[in-house]
Amino acid sequence: MPHGDIAAAGDGRPRRASRRAGGPRVKIELAVYNALLPAAGLAARIAAVWNGKIAEGLAGRRGLRERWLAGASRLERRSPLAWFHVSSVGEFEQAKPVMSLLAERPGGVEIALTFFSPSGMSYYERFDRSKRIEAISFVDYLPVDTPGNARFCLDALRPDLLVYVKFDIWPNIVLEAAKRGVPQALVAGTLSPGSLRLSRIARGFYGGLYSRLGAIAAISEEDAERFRRGVSGGVEITVAGDTRFDQVCRRIDTSTARPPGAVAAAGRSWIVAGSTWPKDEALVVSGFRSLRKERRGTGLILVPHEPSVERLAEIRRTLASAGLPFRPLSSLGDDPPGEDEVVVADGVGYLAELYRAGRIAYVGGSLTTGVHNVMEPAVLSLPVFFGPRIANSYEARRLVDLGAAKIVRTGADFAREALALLADPDLLARTGETGSRFIRKHCGAAPRCVDLLETLLAGKR
Structure with a gap:
């Protein structure tokens, strides 16, 4: 089914995966993941000597905890806080129509936005003409995904909703948020046929992570089916379409340039x-x-x-x-x-x-x-x-x-x-x-995503 042919499942209703996810296997693989993080950090610091993008990302994370605490203290908290996490520029563009529309709905939301990539942060700070989405009250890098940092982030922001875009989910954040009962969703979700997340080695681990989400809004029926094969829990999986189309139409229709x-x-x-x-x-x-x-x-x-x-x-x-x-x-x-x-x-x-x-x-x-x-x-x-x-x-x-x-x-x-x-x-x-x-x-994915997010928020209230 191509991206624009929007439906939920064959019977018109969102489908849920059949089994509850992963206890022991997720715990074992999470332990391996966490054990490898210090080595990955060391490798990044070495690579930063000749890789400017890695160096920029490391530099941008210096003093991060202090910035997070200062930024979180400025949140108004007069409406629910939705934390959107994006990897880089492309995912940010996919998130923008969802953030804008969610903020425009009755009652509105306050938005915290985090980036993984320095390209995304640089684009937001220097080039993005629409960055003044008024509901965005907090913007910074996501810290390294350690268990301690996951607890710190959730303590600082205290979000009512956590939204990932495309595929950039982080194990410790997902599991800590699920432990605290924070509703989570993946929008504009994609899972390619050759994704390592569907491999025999990683499938159980990522299936366990996806099962902690409340909803996955895939960009196509093919992607939704791959999520259904890979997820081993009760997450709602539906097809919403690709929000990039909405962002392009919205930018053209509202621009005065x-x-x-x-x-x-x-x-x-x-x-x-x-x-x-x-x-x-x-x-x-x-x-x-x-x-x-x-x-x-x-x-x-x-x-x-x-x-x-x-x-x-x-x-x-x-x-x-x-x-x-x-x-x-x-x-x-x-x-x-x-x-x-x-x-x-x-x-x-x-x-x-x-x-x-x-x-x-x-x-x-x-x-x-x-x-x-x-x-x-x-x-x-x-x-x-x-x-x-x-x-x-x-x-x-x-x-x-x-x-x-x-x-x-x-x-x-x-x-x-x-x-x-x-x-x-x-x-x-x-x-x-x-x-x-x-x-x-092909426009119209953003309203479908927002409907899902509002359902999750309503369940939280």
């Missing part, structure tokens, strides 16, 4: 290449150079995934080798770019408004590790191009199946597909509308 005036005033048919890496830029620039010979009114905007000084210099060299001038977005002001200039976003946070200026989008990552977010340009009715690495993205594969997206492997592919669309305005419009309808059809 518009394309920079100089870009809009240029009067071009803009192709916006978002979240690009060097291989993406080489393909797009090559294709654009060929396309311009046929369509002189076409313009290109490059939005690199990481607009560092080094990456911007690399893009400048790529454009120079193709005979194309480089124009930083920040330099435009009210002055439209020249006819031959390629606009390059030299900061973060511009992609959504730049997509609004586009006629066609290219989404990067698809020539290397996997395509980035294709939903944002699709919901804006832009036909979407990307490379062949799309196994990580259900929505990219479906957009291809529907004809709303094209896989391009070379610059020649890019030029040919873009020319066909730009030469036929009706085809361009139909292709974009097909993609937008697909994204809109």
Whole structure:
């Protein structure tokens, strides 16, 4: 069952796993897990010498207990406290529509938010324009998952509800919260066919953890069935859908951002290449150079995934080798770019408004590790191009199946597909509308998740 075909079980009702979970086996495996934590901490400190992300995560956790106590003391506690834990940026994006909607319901909630990854914390603190969800009163890293830290976190926050997103559950937190009777849920839950959590070695342990949750809201029927196979207790398992669709629709529908005036005033048919890496830029620039010979009114905007000084210099060299001038977005002001200039976003946070200026989008990552977010340009009715690495993205594969997206492997592919669309305005419009309808059809997961969470909260009161 694809992500968007929302149902609970075959008979329309949420299913529960058949057996109560794990006593002795969970205890044995938990003891092994806890015994390995000091070695894992030592390995992290060693790896931090050459791994900047690990070093950032360790640095961010210095003084964590003091920050937690100070932050917890500032909680208003005039409404139930929902603690949302996310791993990183992607899970945070999935959590946002659930947090927002839960806070908007009658009575509301106060929200505590924790991250595991420094990428998530950095994104929230520096780049996230919607971080002012008013109900969020506490934000920090999650401490290392030791039994003592689990007790500390629950003592400090005293949550009425604990919500995990996607797959990031932590054994000591789960078990300590269950011991205290704190309702827990997993939303946007996924469990891949090859997950180690379904293996013979880990299945009993994780089945015991999942059974301590009050509800699991899976993104698809396939994921729900895997949870049912892996869980050995009485947790309610239902299919709610993927909240990423809700977040994209909500962000587009509520945003007041518009394309920079100089870009809009240029009067071009803009192709916006978002979240690009060097291989993406080489393909797009090559294709654009060929396309311009046929369509002189076409313009290109490059939005690199990481607009560092080094990456911007690399893009400048790529454009120079193709005979194309480089124009930083920040330099435009009210002055439209020249006819031959390629606009390059030299900061973060511009992609959504730049997509609004586009006629066609290219989404990067698809020539290397996997395509980035294709939903944002699709919901804006832009036909979407990307490379062949799309196994990580259900929505990219479906957009291809529907004809709303094209896989391009070379610059020649890019030029040919873009020319066909730009030469036929009706085809361009139909292709974009097909993609937008697909994204809109899949919205609605967040209200289903919130209904489950409210049921858990009602049982707590």
